[in-house]
Amino acid sequence: MMNLLQDTQLKRNEVRRYITYAILSVVLIIVNLTVLDFVAIGNITPDLLLILCVWISIQEGQFIGVFAAFIIGLTLDIVSIDVIGTNALTKILVAFVAGFFYREGEAFKTIGSYKFLLIVFGTAVLHNLLYNFFYLKVSDASFVTFFMKYGIATALYTTVLGIFPMLSKIPRKGY
Amino acid sequence: MQGLIDFVIKFKNYISFVALVVISLSLISMGSINKIGGFRTIVIGSMGWFQEIFAWVPNPTAVKNENKALRELNLQLSTEVTRMREAVVENRSLRGMLFYAQKPEYPFETVEIVGRTTLQMRDYMMINKGKNSGLLEGMPVRTDAGLVGILIGASNNYGLLEVILNRDIKISAKCQRSQYSGLIVWEGGEFLLMKNVPKSYDIKTGDIIVTSNYSQKYPENIPIGEVIVSREEKGELFLKIVVKPLVNFATIEQAFVLKHLPNPEKSLLITEIDDKLKLRKLEAKKTDKIYFEKKKKTQTENKKQ
Numbered sequence: 001m002m003n004l005l006q007d008t009q010l011k012r013n014e015v016r017r018y019i020t021y022a023i024l025s026v027v028l029i030i031v032n033l034t035v036l037d038f039v040a041i042g043n044i045t046p047d048l049l050l051i052l053c054v055w056i057s058i059q060e061g062q063f064i065g066v067f068a069a070f071i072i073g074l075t076l077d078i079v080s081i082d083v084i085g086t087n088a089l090t091k092i093l094v095a096f097v098a099g100f101f102y103r104e105g106e107a108f109k110t111i112g113s114y115k116f117l118l119i120v121f122g123t124a125v126l127h128n129l130l131y132n133f134f135y136l137k138v139s140d141a142s143f144v145t146f147f148m149k150y151g152i153a154t155a156l157y158t159t160v161l162g163i164f165p166m167l168s169k170i171p172r173k174g175y
Numbered sequence: 176m177q178g179l180i181d182f183v184i185k186f187k188n189y190i191s192f193v194a195l196v197v198i199s200l201s202l203i204s205m206g207s208i209n210k211i212g213g214f215r216t217i218v219i220g221s222m223g224w225f226q227e228i229f230a231w232v233p234n235p236t237a238v239k240n241e242n243k244a245l246r247e248l249n250l251q252l253s254t255e256v257t258r259m260r261e262a263v264v265e266n267r268s269l270r271g272m273l274f275y276a277q278k279p280e281y282p283f284e285t286v287e288i289v290g291r292t293t294l295q296m297r298d299y300m301m302i303n304k305g306k307n308s309g310l311l312e313g314m315p316v317r318t319d320a321g322l323v324g325i326l327i328g329a330s331n332n333y334g335l336l337e338v339i340l341n342r343d344i345k346i347s348a349k350c351q352r353s354q355y356s357g358l359i360v361w362e363g364g365e366f367l368l369m370k371n372v373p374k375s376y377d378i379k380t381g382d383i384i385v386t387s388n389y390s391q392k393y394p395e396n397i398p399i400g401e402v403i404v405s406r407e408e409k410g411e412l413f414l415k416i417v418v419k420p421l422v423n424f425a426t427i428e429q430a431f432v433l434k435h436l437p438n439p440e441k442s443l444l445i446t447e448i449d450d451k452l453k454l455r456k457l458e459a460k461k462t463d464k465i466y467f468e469k470k471k472k473t474q475t476e477n478k479k480q
Contacts (some may be wrong), residue, residue, distance in 0.1 A: 033292050034290070036293070037291050037292065037293055040293055042364075042365075043293055043298070043340075043363075045293050061188075062188040062192070063187055063188050063191060066188070066191055066192050066195055067191065067195070070195045070198075070199070073199075074202075077202075080292065081292075081299055081327065081328065081335060083203055084202045084203070084205075085198075085199040085200065085201070085202030085203035085205075086199075086203060088195075088198075088199040088202065089196060089199035089200065089203065092192065092195050092196060092199060093196075096188075096192045099188065134203070145362075145363075146342075146362060146363055149363055150363055
């Protein structure tokens with residue numbers, strides 16, 4: 001009986017978490033397309049959805065992470081004017097890589113440490129590399145320069161914003 | 176069967192990853208950024224409505240810059256007005272003498288910028304008019320200063336324009352003074368580059384770059400920018416020309432959509448030739464592949480012998 005009650009409670013928590021992810025995704029997509037320009041530094045904007053994908057993968061694991069990333073990326077592709085599938089693909093890669101850092105029951109430990117920032121930075125670099133690659137034209141010899149200038153800058157900006165979720169999960173010391 | 180199920184369960188992460196990557200790649204191969212229709216048009220409309228809500232938020236830096244730009248423009252315009260008045264009188268008499276055939280001027284629609292989206296280094300702007308005002312995909316957008324971009328999508332009441340500070344942009348342009356032409360591209364930052372201009376061409380700092388008559392998308396003689404750097408690079412065949420856009424994209428609030436669409440016959444011809452060239456490349460690749468495979472086979476046979 002106790003086990004059954006615990007199972008129901010666990011499932012409820014799970015559903016609650018998924019609903020939170022869905023609401024967060026919608027809010028972040030709207031923020032991405034509307035108010036993010038106000039914090040743009042010379043055309044460089046942070047990728048808040050990437051942080052969310054990393055968060056989900058670290059907390060739920062690779063399997064759920066890639067599916068969540070696919071849905072988030074595809075939604076972003078639809079509401080933005082990007083070629084459908086580009087953001088879906090890049091976000092899947094992000095979630096897949098971040099999923100390697102999933103440890104059952106230790107998600108907040110990872111998120112609340114500097115490791116989270118390293119994961120965000122690493123996956124952001126990968127994400128931008130793949131994303132910019134789609135727009136690479138044969139005649140463009142400046143891909144490396146372009147990537148170094150913008151891909152790395154965007155990754156750094158995203159990492160800086162990754163500090164906020166990290167701070168929210170840093171374990172507080174009791175007195 | 177149980178073995179297969181166990182395999183799927185064991186490698187479900189990798190299998191789902193591969194499956195989703197394949198789906199994404201197929202979606203990419205099917206889609207094109209220039210084809211925005213149906214559902215996405217509705218989305219653009221709704222996003223336009225949403226962005227309009229945030230359009231009232233003032234940007235102090237932009238307002239300051241705009242004031243400065245307007246003061247400068249005011250000064251220039253007052254000087255221009257005096258010159259123009261003289262020119263009108265002169266023009267009237269000269270036109271009569273030369274039987275001057277006037278070039279077509281395109282009707283335009285004044286629009287307001289209600290939203291701006293920077294998506295992975297590509298700038299887009301939302302305008303407050305769409306199909307109901309006769310605006311269609313492919314129409315160029317400009318301000319009094321110069322070229323802003325091109326309309327890439329329109330719903331009934333909103334339109335989406337791709338700004339020239341965009342990696343996908345390639346504009347056929349020419350120098351207004353010397354009439355030498357080149358290709359305007361953007362490779363990041365706030366400036367444009369004019370490419371394919373041989374060292375022998377006379378393009379100097381301060382020259383104004385305008386759209387050329389070779390351009391398929393834009394009408395001729397729309398100002399694009401001013402040359403701020405024109406120098407010869409060692410070991411390069413072409414000049415390095417940096418062009419500063421005449422439009423201040425940070426402060427832009429209003430624009431004009433020119434009701435000009437590319438000549439469909441010309442577009443069709445370009446697409447046909449493009450397709451033919453792609454086919455030719457594919458065939459060449461196939462022949463190369465067959466040749467290398469044969470070569471490899473003979474080499475392995477020779478080794479065996």
